[in-house]
Amino acid sequence: MKNLLFIFTFLLMSCSGSDDNSSTNNGNQNFFNPPSWIQGRWMGFADGINTGMGFKFTSDNWCVITGNSTYCWKEVMEAPGQTATATEQVSDTDYIVTITTSNTTNVYHFRKVSTTQIQILQASGLNPTYTKVN
Template sequence: MILTLTACSSSDDSSSNNQYFNPPSWIQGTWTSEHGQNDFRFTSDDFCYILASYETCYKEGIESGHGAIEAIESITENSYEVGLSGGGTAASWSFIKISNTEIELVNPIEGIPNTLYYKIN
């Protein structure tokens, strides 16, 4: 899922400590939708997208890109936005906390509903 990058401000300068991602504790874990077609996994320092059985973790891509890709985050008590920019392309994801076991992926395209995700571990 590639989305247009929206302007996000980082809650801290993660590039100074080589930690590109800082997902809040409430979103850490693996999440799946009722469709089960694409999942997300968040760790304390990484953001991963899972399509079928193939997982892409973006921390490794940033580290191997030698600064060509930039991570942008915006974190609040009940939302987590993460974006990637570089090489002429951009992608972003915006999640809202519904409960400890449900999050909502906000669809940036008007008229297309948001997607609920459920924590599986």
């Protein structure tokens, strides 16, 4: 539970905008459709050293990497009894995912910096950069 709280705290952002795609848990629904430019594994580096924090995107899922743990949203959305919703906004440079679970809404805004770097844009203005590792 501490790990889950840490992940939500780490990624919690407040944004507004229009929604392009919406998904809810109604069986075999595909909740996430990350664009091809973001698919792969992205890790944070500090002074050239891998921080162990990052993200993994596939064609139908995205995950948060914290050290040796990987937390994937698709599994959360497909959990029995889950009443979560997800919306996505996709462009050539931005991937914005809004996830609502219970009474909590989190917005994750990823921006393409280059073919090998992305940033997660946060309301705080601290926008860490992640490097593609595969």
